[in-house]
Amino acid sequence: MTYALFLGCKIPYYVPHYETATRRVLGDLGVKLVDLEFPCCGYPMRHLYFRSYLLSAARGLALAEARGLDITTPCKCCFGALKRAQKFLADKPELMAEVNAELAADGLNYQGKVVVKHILQVLHDDVGLAELGRRVVRPYELLRAAILYGCHAVRPSEVTHFDDPSNLHLIDDLVKVTGATPVPWAGRLSCCGAPVRERNEDLALATIRKRLSEARDAKADILVIACAYSQMQAEWAYSLAGPPPQREFIEGPVLYPQLLGLAMGLSAQEVALERNTPNGEYLLSFLKRD
Amino acid sequence: MFFDLALNISLAALVLGLAYRLWRWLTTSIGPDSRNYTPIERLSASLKGLGRALASRRALPMLAALLLDGLLQRRSLGHSRWAWAAHMLIFWGMLGLIFLHALGPLIVPSFTATLNPWLFLRNLFGAMLLAGALMAMWRRLRTPGLRRTTHWADRAVLGLLALLVLSGFALEGAKIISVHSFDSMIEEYGTLSEDGERAALGQVWREQYGVVFPQGQVPPGLELMEQGLELHNDSCVDCHDRPQWAFVSWPLSRLLAPLAAWLEAVRAALWLYYLHFLAAFAGLALLPFSKLLHIFTGPLLLTIRAAGSREAMDPAARALVRALELDVCTHCGACSVHCSVAEALRHVPNLSVLPSEKLLALGRLARGTAGHDEALDVMRQGAYLCTSCLRCTRLCPVGINLQDLWFAMKDDLAEMGYGPPVREVAKRADETAGDSRNLVPIHLGHSEFPRELGLTVQAETFRGCYRCATCSNSCPVVFSYDDPVKELDMLPHQIMHSLGLGLSEEAMGARMTWYCLTCYRCQEACPQGVKVADVLYELRNLAAARQGQGESC
Numbered sequence: 086m087t088y089a090l091f092l093g094c095k096i097p098y099y100v101p102h103y104e105t106a107t108r109r110v111l112g113d114l115g116v117k118l119v120d121l122e123f124p125c126c127g128y129p130m131r132h133l134y135f136r137s138y139l140l141s142a143a144r145g146l147a148l149a150e151a152r153g154l155d156i157t158t159p160c161k162c163c164f165g166a167l168k169r170a171q172k173f174l175a176d177k178p179e180l181m182a183e184v185n186a187e188l189a190a191d192g193l194n195y196q197g198k199v200v201v202k203h204i205l206q207v208l209h210d211d212v213g214l215a216e217l218g219r220r221v222v223r224p225y226e227l228l229r230a231a232i233l234y235g236c237h238a239v240r241p242s243e244v245t246h247f248d249d250p251s252n253l254h255l256i257d258d259l260v261k262v263t264g265a266t267p268v269p270w271a272g273r274l275s276c277c278g279a280p281v282r283e284r285n286e287d288l289a290l291a292t293i294r295k296r297l298s299e300a301r302d303a304k305a306d307i308l309v310i311a312c313a314y315s316q317m318q319a320e321w322a323y324s325l326a327g328p329p330p331q332r333e334f335i336e337g338p339v340l341y342p343q344l345l346g347l348a349m350g351l352s353a354q355e356v357a358l359e360r361n362t363p364n365g366e367y368l369l370s371f372l373k374r375d
Numbered sequence: 376m377f378f379d380l381a382l383n384i385s386l387a388a389l390v391l392g393l394a395y396r397l398w399r400w401l402t403t404s405i406g407p408d409s410r411n412y413t414p415i416e417r418l419s420a421s422l423k424g425l426g427r428a429l430a431s432r433r434a435l436p437m438l439a440a441l442l443l444d445g446l447l448q449r450r451s452l453g454h455s456r457w458a459w460a461a462h463m464l465i466f467w468g469m470l471g472l473i474f475l476h477a478l479g480p481l482i483v484p485s486f487t488a489t490l491n492p493w494l495f496l497r498n499l500f501g502a503m504l505l506a507g508a509l510m511a512m513w514r515r516l517r518t519p520g521l522r523r524t525t526h527w528a529d530r531a532v533l534g535l536l537a538l539l540v541l542s543g544f545a546l547e548g549a550k551i552i553s554v555h556s557f558d559s560m561i562e563e564y565g566t567l568s569e570d571g572e573r574a575a576l577g578q579v580w581r582e583q584y585g586v587v588f589p590q591g592q593v594p595p596g597l598e599l600m601e602q603g604l605e606l607h608n609d610s611c612v613d614c615h616d617r618p619q620w621a622f623v624s625w626p627l628s629r630l631l632a633p634l635a636a637w638l639e640a641v642r643a644a645l646w647l648y649y650l651h652f653l654a655a656f657a658g659l660a661l662l663p664f665s666k667l668l669h670i671f672t673g674p675l676l677l678t679i680r681a682a683g684s685r686e687a688m689d690p691a692a693r694a695l696v697r698a699l700e701l702d703v704c705t706h707c708g709a710c711s712v713h714c715s716v717a718e719a720l721r722h723v724p725n726l727s728v729l730p731s732e733k734l735l736a737l738g739r740l741a742r743g744t745a746g747h748d749e750a751l752d753v754m755r756q757g758a759y760l761c762t763s764c765l766r767c768t769r770l771c772p773v774g775i776n777l778q779d780l781w782f783a784m785k786d787d788l789a790e791m792g793y794g795p796p797v798r799e800v801a802k803r804a805d806e807t808a809g810d811s812r813n814l815v816p817i818h819l820g821h822s823e824f825p826r827e828l829g830l831t832v833q834a835e836t837f838r839g840c841y842r843c844a845t846c847s848n849s850c851p852v853v854f855s856y857d858d859p860v861k862e863l864d865m866l867p868h869q870i871m872h873s874l875g876l877g878l879s880e881e882a883m884g885a886r887m888t889w890y891c892l893t894c895y896r897c898q899e900a901c902p903q904g905v906k907v908a909d910v911l912y913e914l915r916n917l918a919a920a921r922q923g924q925g926e927s928c
Contacts, residue, residue: 097769130716131912134722134723134760134926140718241895275851281892281893291855
């Protein structure tokens with residue numbers, strides 16, 4: 086299991102804990118991650134500069150292809166943008182030809198061979214639930230988890246192929262294997278508000294606040310996230326929300342590799358829980374005691 | 376006399392230039408949080424912070440940064456090994472030459488430039504500097520990512536370094552063959568009693584030191600060598616090792632030998648001497664006004680960086696450091712070569728997308744010379760295409776915290792009314808749509824429009840819309856507002872339907888088009904297979920293109 090790690094632009098500065106936990110957990114599970122100097126997936130450019138988006142995404146895909154590697158990314162928006170670009174290019178051969186002519190200046194070529202997977206797909210399908218079950222040495226008890234599936238992974242399903250669109254279960258399976266209990270809640274398939282933040286900050290904030298309240302209403306203990314943008318949104322909302330007693334939200338957002346890593350016996354530092362906003366170390370109290 | 380005058384003028388320019396730069400660091404503000412600090416406050420906060428850091432445990436990392444990042448330039452290895460090698464050659468070559476030309480005679484008693492090891496070292500350092508400058512020039516010409524950000528100033532600095540070394544080698548080569556030099560040395564240091572002795576010494580210097588005498592001055596044979604060597608040992612050998620040790624200038628002198636008479640006639644050695652020292656003094660005078668300044672500011676910033684995080688810094692000190700950073704940039708291009716969004720340049724021909732060019736734009740912005748609206752529009756586009764991926768900050772060989780500068784730049788631009796371009800495009804689209812929105816009945820127009828929506832294959836899918844409003848009923852944006860039609864102008868199904876009617880401006884101007892969360896619920900739900908979210912994406916692109924804010928093709 087070797088993948089080129091497409092970290093995306095947001096993780097290094099805004100969500101470094103995601104990188105720490107992802108590398109550690111995937112590494113421990115035998116997934117080899119290769120670092121290439123990837124460009125932006127193009128997602129942020131797509132609103133105004135479609136061709137730039139497509140070219141940037143295609144460059145990333147071509148870089149992995151040149152090395153004969155498939156791509157895995159922790160970010161749902163990078164995932165969606167890359168998958169979308171693959172579909173755009175596959176659907177329209179003349180677009181593919183134009184993009185390849187532009188890539189040729191750097192000696193690159195995209196042929197559509199590279200497979201793009203989200204890290205959760207790698208965990209679910211490549212590592213497998215059985216192996217994960219074996220590696221969970223310290224399961225959670227009585228931990229109710231609200232899962233945010235992530236728009237750009239789930240939809241459009243004909244493009245992303247993230248999971249079975251009529252019966253999404255992939256993240257539920259991954260949460261169950263840690264001993265936590267996924268709870269039904271209103272915001273499971275809803276948007277975190279990140280994509281509109283630059284265009285309408287109020288709407289972006291209202292959207293993530295709604296998610297956090299919905300999760301609290303469902304009596305969840307944590308919000309499970311596996312996307313750089315959703316985590317940024319949730320942390321932004323918490324940073325504006327003031328100290329814990331006044332909060333109308335649930336305890337906090339946790340990135341899936343952090344959740345899994347702790348259950349695999351890793352320490353809070355090894356999955357960088359202290360970097361979460363709010364500090365994610367409360368999660369430790371849910372781990373089964375010997 | 377002329378030498379001293381030129382030296383003093385260039386030293387004065389150096390000192391005044393440095394003072395001017397210091398004043399700029401104390402007065403230039405980047406980011407709204409940098410204003411409101413007097414120069415005194417900035418200086419005292421910076422000195423206090425530096426003092427505190429030096430007295431604490433941070434002193435060791437600061438020293439390490441100075442040695443590893445400053446002297447050994449460890450950080451540029453992250454950019455390119457070739458860039459590192461070129462710069463190490465230039466840096467150590469230059470340092471060696473400065474020692475041999477300016478400091479050696481002051482520090483080392485009995486320093487003689489024409490004796491080893493100095494004779495040899497001078498050529499070695501010169502060759503290093505020249506090789507480094509040539510490598511750097513080659514990279515700037517051959518690396519595509521570097522070529523597009525190379526300015527005349529980058530070439531000029533490398534050219535000046537090359538001129539400095541080449542004129543030095545040429546000068547040394549010309550002096551080796553020069554009879555004039557030979558005679559003036561006899562005059563100054565020799566104790567020759569008769570004319571025959573000059574011929575004898577001349578034979579030694581012709582055979583062993585490469586002086587090229589005009590025909591008839593020194594007998595062609597070797598019969599006077601014995602006498603010559605005696606004179607040579609008495610007067611010359613103490614100050615002159617064999618010129619073959621000057622391993623660059625010596626072969627050069629052999630190449631020049633056939634031209635010796637002509638070179639002597641035009642006094643080439645004298646002119647080369649002027650050229651050489653004037654090039655050196657020009658470098659000295661230009662130092663504060665060019666990127667050469669990084670010789671001082673680079674190590675300073677690298678040390679400051681190691682003292683603590685930018686966030687923890689006193690705001691007054693941070694204001695100074697940000698201004699300093701503008702003057703630390705060497706325009707080496709590492710940031711731009713590795714920039715995550717550099718691909719955008721292909722369709723958005725705006726160089727200020729690239730960090731190295733954006734920094735220059737920021738300098739103009741901070742000094743109030745940014746100019747007119749159009750220039751600010753360009754800057755805004757560059758500032759907002761950046762994804763804040765941190766790569767440039769991690770790579771910068773001189774340790775500029777570019778990420779911090781980009782955030783401050785966005786704040787400055789926003790204060791001047793230049794927020795995200797996407798908002799501006801939305802606003803203008805709304806204004807365009809405003810007029811026809813108020814007309815009853817709406818006039819249909821722009822029948823050409825549907826043909827413009829052709830970026831992707833599904834653009835035409837809006838034709839399948841039969842206004843069932845499934846999209847609008849699944850839209851979280853619609854459900855975020857109490858009166859969505861009033862606050863969004865049109866709902867998704869209305870936009871899809873209006874496209875079929877050719878109401879392009881209304882569709883592009885609708886706030887719904889701009890508030891779309893891109894969650895794709897609409898598209899997933901549409902029973903007719905209309906790619907609602909993707910069509911909205913295209914509408915935003917189209918609006919930008921129509922306003923001249925989009926891509927060039």
